[in-house]
Amino acid sequence: xxxxxxxxxxxxxxxxxxxxxxxxxxxxxxxxxxxxxxxxxxxxxxxxxxxxxxxxxxxxxxxxxxxxxxxxxxxxxxxxxxxxxxxxxxxxxxxxxxxxxxxxxxxxxxxxxxxx
Amino acid sequence: xxxxxxxxxxxxxxxxxxxxxxxxxxxxxxxxxxxxxxxxxxxxxxxxxxxxxxxxxxxxxxxxxxxxxxxxxxxxxxxxxxxxxxxxxxxxxxxxxxxxxxxxxxxxxxx
Numbered sequence: 001x002x003x004x005x006x007x008x009x010x011x012x013x014x015x016x017x018x019x020x021x022x023x024x025x026x027x028x029x030x031x032x033x034x035x036x037x038x039x040x041x042x043x044x045x046x047x048x049x050x051x052x053x054x055x056x057x058x059x060x061x062x063x064x065x066x067x068x069x070x071x072x073x074x075x076x077x078x079x080x081x082x083x084x085x086x087x088x089x090x091x092x093x094x095x096x097x098x099x100x101x102x103x104x105x106x107x108x109x110x111x112x113x114x115x116x
Numbered sequence: 117x118x119x120x121x122x123x124x125x126x127x128x129x130x131x132x133x134x135x136x137x138x139x140x141x142x143x144x145x146x147x148x149x150x151x152x153x154x155x156x157x158x159x160x161x162x163x164x165x166x167x168x169x170x171x172x173x174x175x176x177x178x179x180x181x182x183x184x185x186x187x188x189x190x191x192x193x194x195x196x197x198x199x200x201x202x203x204x205x206x207x208x209x210x211x212x213x214x215x216x217x218x219x220x221x222x223x224x225x226x227x
Contacts, residue, residue, distance in 0.1 A: 004159075031213055042205045042217025043160065056212060091159050095213060104150070105215065107159035 002026060004108035006092050012114045013082055020078045021111045025094030032075050033105060034067055035091040036060065043091050043107075049075060082115045089113075128224045135193040137221045139206035142187060148209035151180060151191045154220070155202045163191070163204075193223075201225045 005024045013019050025032050031050055035043035046065070047057045051072040061067075064082075069075040079086055089110040096103030129135050141149070147168040152160035166173045166180045166189075173180050179192040189206050203222050207215040 033213065033215075035215075040219070042207070042220055043215075045214050045216070048213060056214065093159075103213070104162055104165060105213065106162060107152075109157075109159045 004092055004094050004106055006108040006111050008111055009109060010112050012116065014116050015084060016081055018078065018080045019082060019113065020076055021090055023075045023077070023092030023108060025073070025075070025092070026106060029094035029096060031095045031103065032069055033093040034075070034077050035093065037089040037091055037110070084115045087113055087115045125219065126222045126224065128226060129196050131196060131198060131225055131227050133196055135196045135200070135223060137191045137204050137223065139189040139218050140187060141189060141206070141208045143208060143210050144187065146208040146210055149180070149182060149189050150207045150209070150215070152205045152207060153202045154205060160205060196225050198225045198227055
């Protein structure tokens, strides 16, 4: 399977705990995006990387959230001191060998986070 | 603020009929629009896209129409099948690949 993969698929945690999600993009895709999706809503942009550089962060990304893409391949999204409001599906997408902003974004299956 | 919205939250059609899902957007500067299909428990799946220099684009059983004058986007699905049942999202690229998604329309296909 050469699509975008995410791990884990499901995560249940207690409020206050830290969680980390991983995204493996399509091979050789330069851009990697993180989105958050709550029930009944469309995905909301969180942040994106061009290779290893994080180029933009949404206001939705509070100080408790941090994302990395150290080698320009896989990326991690960490949430510290989780809150119940963080419960959502976290989606990763990748695009483009050309690095154009209009390259098609292909999404992974998502990580569903439940904070108790 | 900038927003992308859908006129209808749900759409129910008979198998074999054509489906039309509509979307309104508000950012005149958006130059790229995409339709995604999302099945329960899965990530959004790319269906078709259109750039702002076009007003129509056809794929396999799907057609996207773009009306920049009224900032309206539609997805037409021909001969709708049960496998088309899902939530459909339109999205606009407001720059640097940042996509703004609409709320979604749930398409239900009756056999």
